[in-house]
Amino acid sequence: MLTIGKLSRLTGVKVPTIRYYEQIGLLSCPERSEGGQRIYEMAVGQRLSFIRHARELGFSLDDIRELLTLSDEPDQSCAAVDEIAKRQLVEIEKRITRLTALKTEMRRMLDQCACQTVSTCRVIEVLGDHTLCTDDH
Amino acid sequence: MLTIGKLSRLTGVKVPTIRYYEQIGLLSCPERSEGGQRIYEMAVGQRLSFIRHARELGFSLDDIRELLTLSDEPDQSCAAVDEIAKRQLVEIEKRITRLTALKTEMRRMLDQCACQTVSTCRVIEVLGDHTLCTDDH
């Protein structure tokens, strides 16, 4: 049995975040002490660690909610699970592609700036005129 | 002279977004028609296009606010401008690094899954146990 603080230390999830997860129904309401404080069973630590790790890997809370539901049915096919993960992978790849293009553009801007006055600054110039860019973003 | 709709079409910034930018002081309040509708000078198009392009390149509205202020003083050194852009570049690079690590981890998870039942799903397993990962995130 754990207080919210201990659960927090155990999982690395901050106390207000745990309460937030309860509020949005990602964690079910735990028992309370006589004084009204939350008391968690040890197993909640597993669930919370799962949530934390999935968040670190970039899954949305909605995806996590679904993953948790799926993981409660061990005999089902894991196709749906893998589908969510694949979608997440594609998302990540898209973001990397986009950010890589931005990086190139930013570097080009900075490299071309002669570092004199604002009136001749290449950064300002390019920001004001997308046709000076090499690709769309 | 432009109505808000024309300004929107000219710059590709949505009407509510233009009003939002006015609300937070990124665009100054334009004149109004007798009926109370906003009427913009052509020059606002430049400013708004600058904002849009900077947003597309990932700058925050706070950074953009500062860039706009700086760009109004053409004779100053552009060091401060370039500083903001450099910071932004570093941010982008950090995000790429992080996302690349996530991508690796996600791919590993998916590759290792034998695609049978949830109980043996590698995705669920790894999400529940970070020690199965190859790096920190």
Next chain:
DNA sequence: CTTGCACCTCTAGTGACTAGAGCAATTATA
């Protein structure tokens, strides 16, 4: 003159928390 689109203000919602106020319960120390 009427139709229909564009425009107006204001409020609330998004995601995933975070901060803070003001108070109650529990635990550690004296």
Next chain:
DNA sequence: TATAATTGCTCTAGTCACTAGAGGTGCAAG
């Protein structure tokens, strides 16, 4: 046992950059 320190509680509001919707008004074409 008394007190102090820590931890817990609820509730509200703030973050960022918008977006959606309600309920109303202005304006231009036919």
